Amino acid sequence: MRLPGPITFDRIFIWLAVLTLLAAYVLGYTRRDRELLPLLAAQVPDVGDFTKIGTRPLLLKAGPHAPSDCAGYYVISRAGGWGGPLHIAGQIDERGYIRNIYVLDHNETLSFFYRMENRGFFSQFLGKHVSAPLLPGRDIDTVTQATVSSQAFAEAIRRGGHRVGREIFGIAIPEETRPWRVGWKEGLPLLLFVLAGVCAKKKLRYGRYLIMGSAMVGLGIVLNASLSIAHFGALLLGYFPRLSDNLFWWLLVGGAGLSVLLLKKNLYCYALCPFGNLQEFNFKLSRINLSLPPGLGRVFRVLPYLLTWAALMVIVLRRNPAAGAFEPFPTLFGLEGLEIQWLVLSSVILGTFFMGRFFCRYFCPVGCALDVLLIIRCRRFGRSPAERENIE
């Protein structure tokens, strides 16, 4: 089935969108080096002055008049997370024990971050000595459904802590080795993409349903790892996570991108997206099909493009990939989020019962980004976002 009416995009609007994004990028770029020290000073106002001891990572000592609970060393370190670079400051006392962890800035999806805070991720570092491994799987527990973020925060804290251990306390802490993170989690997207490719090629209807179910459980409920506009935003900002640490990230983003570029098929939306699959099940469940007033349906298909543009504007202006991620998937599968995210989720879920692929059709920025990629690949303008579900 093909939905009627391709949208003819006025080139002026495309150029306007590209130019405004470029301008926002430049504006965001000029403000990129936010001073980290004022951010720390704002979180520990009682310290007074800091004495700088070293740079890379920034190592400070609290002023002589600082109260006892603020005294000691402060180390600011960074790591690459799920959504981009993050900075933390660790307070280490005179005996080498971690007293406090301050998150200075991060780009993680907010629901992931709240999940980590609520599960006490940061408090498990407190009281540990800087010579401790501070390694997920050893003496640190990662938070499920926020594994990549947990590992990134742990890495930043470990880097800072070990630096203080070596430089201030003269402890010989061996450099960490970086094994590749490969497991079932990395195999899952690879397997799903291959199977989805086979199903799309052979037009296997029930095979597709099987993949959709597996993706909903595996990528959605268990891993909470849906593709988001934050991933595309991160690439746009020039943030490329290290392959050895973030193989899963690359398999998900790479698989979605490569299936479009090589096979000319949007396999992610076709069968992998956990939220897309949920929408299809909901719609089948309700057996109600509402449609928009005549004429408006076609007009509203421009919405995903406008919203993707708005999300990317927020991302490049704030240089924070997570800031533009308005998709409700992490809130649903992680059950954490801001009030407004819960409201968006409720409204979207309601819609999915009455309109086929409600979110994909009118709002989804991921589908839109992959669609744009498909349009560029096919060098054919005018495919509507709703066509992506009919790629057969």
Add this chain to the structure above:
Amino acid sequence: MKNRMQRLWALALVLITLALILVFLLHTGMRS
């Protein structure tokens, strides 16, 4: 008549969701 009501419901759902998403983007966009 029934058809018209259904279409208005659909329109309301799309517009409410759109408004909520825009509020979210404004909220995160404005945060410094």
